[in-house]
Amino acid sequence: MRDSFYEEIADLHKARENKIKNAFLSFLCGGVLGLLGEGIVEILVSFFSLSREDGLVWMLILFIFLASFLTSLGIFDRMVTIFRCGLLIPITGFAHSMTSCCLDTKTEGLIYGMGSNAFKLAGTVLFYGVSSAFLLGAVRYLIEVIA
Amino acid sequence: MTIHYQNVYLQDTACVCGPYEKKGPLGKYFDKTYSDFYCGESSFEKAEVKMVKDSIQCLLKKSSLAKEDIDLVVGGDLLNQITATTYGSYGVGQGFVGIYGACSSSVLGLILGSTFIENGFASNVIGVVSSHNLTSEKQFRYPIEYGAPRPNSATFTATGAASCLLTSQKSSIRMECATIGRSIDYGQNDSNDMGRVMAPAAIDTLTRHFQETGRGVEDYDWILTGDLGVYGKEIVKEYLLKKYSIDLEKKYDDCGVLLYDLEKQKEVKAGGSGPACSPLVVYSYFVSQLRKKKIKRILFLATGALFSPLFLYQKENILSICHAVSLEVVD
Structure with missing residues (x-):
């Protein structure tokens, strides 16, 4: 049962988080990633004569590959501890979650390990991502039909 | 008990x-x-x-x-x-x-x-x-x-x-007495703040140990909790002092804090935890001190959080428990 006197004392000895610093680093990292992505697309469009759509896809593939590769080297999780959501919210976070789940369960084999656990974390993102895209798409369609 | x-x-x-x-x-x-x-x-x-x-x-x-x-x-x-x-x-x-x-x-x-x-x-x-x-x-x-x-x-x-x-054969350190803990629910549910979850169990077992044995802080050279970490340790000290007027003075420490160098090993955050954390500290350093007779009697309170991720997702509180043993030097 909750004891208000205990809560009072426990609150005095609560760990402090440097939220401003964390938010600033995440913001900076997210921005740099965006800048990098845009730069890569520009390079692909200018030097490899790709269309803008194709350039975007290649940039995403590159980011997914880099995040997975750095995760497998054990570098990415250290970067996440510093830059937090700046790396977890972009597509790098999605790739990171899948690679880490696979690495984590590789000792249990291809079927019971990697196969059934790859989407352990990413599954939530996919499920709600696809569901909300469907719902919002339906709403947009309805609005267009009515208007 | x-x-x-x-x-x-x-x-x-x-x-x-x-x-x-x-x-x-x-x-x-x-x-x-x-x-x-x-x-x-x-x-x-x-x-x-x-x-x-x-x-x-x-x-x-x-x-x-x-x-x-x-x-x-x-x-x-x-x-x-x-x-x-x-x-x-x-x-x-x-x-x-x-x-x-x-x-x-x-x-x-x-x-x-x-x-x-x-x-x-x-x-x-x-x-x-x-x-x-x-x-x-x-x-x-x-x-x-x-x-x-x-x-x-x-x-x-x-x-x-x-x-x-x-x-059962005589050696230099004796298991002198033990207090069995009970599950404690203080309405805590933050699995990232185990010190706060388990401190009430340590407080409960320690105060009951003192009541049932009629002893106090002065009867021990060291009182060691298991894995409360830096924040849990401070909670125990202050709560005991303010509510029960028990001053742990400088005889108290937490094994989770002692196991790592918290200044240099920043990645451990608030300190160590896990079943091996407290015995790694007590069985190595403190047992050797007892054996050398540099200290006479210690109270070892191992704290534990009784929960599973499943119960946490089902919005249940985290229960905690603490068992204590007293180890003393045989003269």
């Missing part, structure tokens, strides 16, 4: 640990250390089993006993179905009792083993516990390689295995 023992002795202890504990301030007191998390095995779970085996082997060597001379092995860990101690202690002793007290398993094992010896059912009992930072991350939190940010209140599961031999 406090039990007094007349003829239970702590013969030997053996501690095996991983890389972070090795780099900590108590590194030189451990019997065997590993520089990586695999310990030469193919998975982290197998590495934990290996550490349990090493620890028991080291203990048997120290006490010049054979596997068959052991009457009972009492052990536990954090893995599902307490598999690390089950597999690790395979082939040792005439009987095995698997226990689960989360991070309080070490003292729970000591209490059970001592009770068997006191009643004459066994003469040599091994108490063993283990934990592995990465297997428990996998078990309780996120995948190992997933860099989920941890708040500053989080503790770091210790990697290691610690075992001790309890006997």
Whole structure:
């Protein structure tokens, strides 16, 4: 049962988080990633004569590959501890979650390990991502039909 | 509930640990250390089993006993179905009792083993516990390689295995008495702030121990809690002082704080945790101090959080428990 006197004392000895610093680093990292992505697309469009759509896809593939590769080297999780959501919210976070789940369960084999656990974390993102895209798409369609 | 023992002795202890504990301030007191998390095995779970085996082997060597001379092995860990101690202690002793007290398993094992010896059912009992930072991350939190940010209140599961031999034969350290803890619910549910969750259990067991034995802080040279970390430790000190007027003075510390160098090893955040955390500190440094007679009597309170991720997702509170034993030097 909750004891208000205990809560009072426990609150005095609560760990402090440097939220401003964390938010600033995440913001900076997210921005740099965006800048990098845009730069890569520009390079692909200018030097490899790709269309803008194709350039975007290649940039995403590159980011997914880099995040997975750095995760497998054990570098990415250290970067996440510093830059937090700046790396977890972009597509790098999605790739990171899948690679880490696979690495984590590789000792249990291809079927019971990697196969059934790859989407352990990413599954939530996919499920709600696809569901909300469907719902919002339906709403947009309805609005267009009515208007 | 406090039990007094007349003829239970702590013969030997053996501690095996991983890389972070090795780099900590108590590194030189451990019997065997590993520089990586695999310990030469193919998975982290197998590495934990290996550490349990090493620890028991080291203990048997120290006490010049054979596997068959052991009457009972009492052990536990954090893995599902307490598999690390089950597999690790395979082939040792005439009987095995698997226990689960989360991070309080070490003292729970000591209490059970001592009770068997006191009643004459066994003469040599091994108490063993283990934990592995990465297997428990996998078990309780996120995948190992997933860099989920941890708040500053989080503790770091210790990697290691610690075992001790309890006997009916006289030795220099005696198991003097024990207080069995009860589950405590203070409405806490933050699994990233275990100090706050478990401090009430430590306070409850300590105050009941003092009431039931009529003792106070002055009767002990050291009072050690298991794995409350820096924040939990301060909560215990202040709550005891303000509510019960018990001043722990400078005789109190927390094993989770002692196991690592919190200034240099920033990644451990608030300190160590896990079933192996407190015995790694008590069985190595404090037992050697008792043996050298530099200290006379210590109270060892191992704290544990009794919960599972499943119950947490179902919005249940985290229960906590704390068991205490008093170890004293035999004159």
